[in-house]
Amino acid sequence: MSWRMRAVAITAGLALTVTGCSGGAVRKAASGPTRPFVYSYNLNVVTDWDPATSYSNEIIAMQNIYESLTRYDAATKSVRPLLATRWTSAPDGRTWTFTLRDGVRFHDGNALTSAVAKASIERTIKLAGGAAYIWDAVKTIDTPDPRTLVFRLKYAAPLDLISASDYGAYIYDTTAPGGGGLKAYLDKGHDTGTGPYTVASWNKGQETELRLGQVKDYWGGWSGSHYTSVEFRDTPQVTTAWQQLRTGDVSFVGRLNPQLFAQAKGVRGLKTQATPSFQNLIAFFNTASGPLQDVTVRKAVQAAIDYDGMVAALKGSVTAASGVVPNGLIGATPGLEAHQNTAEAARLLNQAGYGPGKKQLTLSLTYAQGDDDQQTFVTLLSSALKGLNVTLRAKPMQWDAQWSQGKSGDPGKRQDIFVMYWYPDYPDAFGWFKNLFHSARPVSFNLTYLDDSGVDAAIERLPRLVATDRPQAQAAYAALQRTLLVDKAVAAPLYVQQYQRAYAGGIGGYTDNPAYPNVVFVHDLRPTG
Template sequence: MGWSSLSAVAQSGPTKNTLTWLADNSYRNMNPATNYEAEIFVLGNVYETLFEYKDGKVHPKLATSWDRANDAKTWTVKLRRDVNFHNGTRLDSAAVKKSFEFVRDLGKGAAFLYSGLENVETPDPFTAVFHFKNPIAFDLVAAGQYGAFVIAPAAVDKGDEWLTQGHAIGTGPYQLTEFQQGKLLVLQKFDDYWNGWHNGQFERVIHPFVSEPATRVQMMRSGESDIALVPVSQIESLDALTNVAVALTPSWRTQLYYLNTQKYPTNNLKFRQALMHIWDYDSVLKDVFHGSAKKPVAPIASTLWGHRTYDLPMFDLQKALTLLEESGVPKNDWKIKALYGANSQDIDAIQLFQANASTIGLEVELDQEQIFSTYLSKARNPETTGNMNYMTWWPAYPTPSDSLISLFRTEKKPTFNLSFYHDAEYDRLVDQGVKLEATDIEAAAKAYIAAQDRLMQNAVAIFYAEPDRVNAYSSNITGMEEASNPAYEWLSIYDLRR
């Protein structure tokens, strides 16, 4: 969509305190029951969860309190009595029951989190009793960012396709009033929002897809945009402007390269260990991320519970060469393929790795895919996958298990286990952690740490960055810190002021 067309959209309704927020993602699936990708950036402003995770604790959101049975299979949740959906109907236990069972029954996205949900009882309009087959940390799961949003009964009745196409009925501060797939969406203030409104908050949000980073930067410079995700290389120059500020806010994202444990020659442990010493961690953080990321200390984000601090391999080409020679892989076979995406940091980082590898005789073929779905199809296929496969990951809910299961648990056909890692003891440990999570979080953490020990010992991935979220924003906007919570990928527009 051209900027002239966008301007016309912006002028078609009330413009007082309108926020122009540029998207770098082309949104497709707006169904909160099935979505498991970047649309969450918007959905988190339209829908809400029963609980909220903040500062290391679970807090009430649409719920006021909750109680867990000793076996953690039954959870009783008390609801707020003052919440309306966008269509004017009241939030009650029947609506909560219908929403969670809808997610479970569709069986898509994060529905696996609710596969053990047997039923939801509604003893009164503001009490919902959840019954599960197995123990579950439901307070953590229902504070998550995927599969946990409460959807209005009227929207559930319309079904999967209706929601996917960009219709929405939630309880959040903003209503989704316009959706042009892959081009534009518009949010409008929900006047009857239960948490109220204050001076300076935004009444309307124009959110177009602008694919070119240079265009997003220019629109921030010219004042045509209020918020945009920008390349990290532009942080210093934008921050020097009087009309623009840059926010670097912590996230639970981890960037990594899987090392394929099944494909020759990375099916050799010493060969994989060598690759870890070819990665120049410090230069990538300094010259590629420009200070907007930190070096990981574990396979999961350092601000998430359930890990210990590991000494990641140091950049050491001589050590790498020694390991390559000790691996027994003939020098003629020192050839690997790296599969990666379109992000500028991905490109710069893997090109640096390729250059360093060439100095010790390792040939790295670079295979880039611009579209993530195409990348995944290629990475999942044993015939086309790389020896190194790129990934950025953030957890669906506040737990180590999401990353540890999704990224590395044994799969016959990989979904996200692009290391093709098979380890029965690792699987046992993460499964044990999940079972303990609901009743003994310290014991669960020990199981997760033991599982991570195995990942590090077996050199299954290069964990190279914990990136901050980088948003350029108009200097007359306040609240960016409050609007950012590392547990959630979305920016809370409700917390912003002009």
């Protein structure tokens, strides 16, 4: 992936096939195309089938199976209705009222009501996994009638944005068909969503990993031309995905390398789309063990990175990072751009007892297997460090192995540098800081292993400031980034991605929405041939 690097890949050789998994009607349309929409992805798709805790690659499928109260439109920077048709907030931002859409049914046939929606949100909060933190402000949820949800908050928060989150905001039926436990039901590849598609088959570990089928009675309807089935293929090699696109075996490739994307723009029968994203690549330094415990060494590695060379080499597929937060979100801060300074890197390494003329240093780094852009970063960094008497042992890994190593309870088994992408859970920068830099036990995505009460307190203030004082929130985000990146040097933001998609020319209606990274809302597409 690694797109977010929230994925856990499937171990090669293991295969689990689940068919007829969902209670929703799965059938071919009476008219229209019979071929499925085939999405080629460079890692496995499904890590976690539970909509409460899902926090990984499966977003590309889950956003077609489950729905939330609202959806964010990145093009207009506005929140739009989805399962809620309207909403209001009190002047103090602490009471929000949502009116639910009428006539919606879950794939198991049960009707959407305020009581069921409340139960799903409360279950997500209780399980406290994935992006459940987005609901931290919620004190109580009332259901005065079957169509109305009233949220009373502990502090002001932008609940319209929160309810549009790409993770953690799904509304689902908490009752498993047949009366068994929901978790066990979901883990077998079933779903209890309200979206236009439902799980038809799941082939864990296989190239064609997941198939979705049409939900006949979807509330959004099927008038006009639609894809009635969807396939997700795990294709690690970009050149293979490119050939499959050209031969018509796949419909959509989420990311090509710059050379292939440039080629795709000139191929008859294909379409391309480039969109600025909210997704960036970050190198996280191990502050808890190994040589990078020393802030001087961390600053030396920061100075050795060829940021400008990386952007140039990737030829328009990325832009320079200025801090952790990409442009377009509160917290984006100009003036934090980094540039390579090998002389300063050598000075700092010498100060720490390493570098030219002193003791050799060896650092370990893990990154995403099959990601050409990350490979470019690794190649440039390895070359720069070699000239500084530092050996970089870089290992490409499937995400499950990389993340497992990073989360290891044995500090001696962890890496020195962990490379992964990140993007917001809802259209605000809070997710970067809450997930990546706030202390956490056990380790999850805070792969710098930072444990700093002052940083934690600054992070915890952010949602209130965003809801009540945007200028102060902007200042707080800027100050926190300077603390983390300049003073403590716990990470190095490397670049911001420019999404470059290539897809079949017969697909109409595709619009990239960076608020839902790598998601294709297939029901919105209009296949023409």
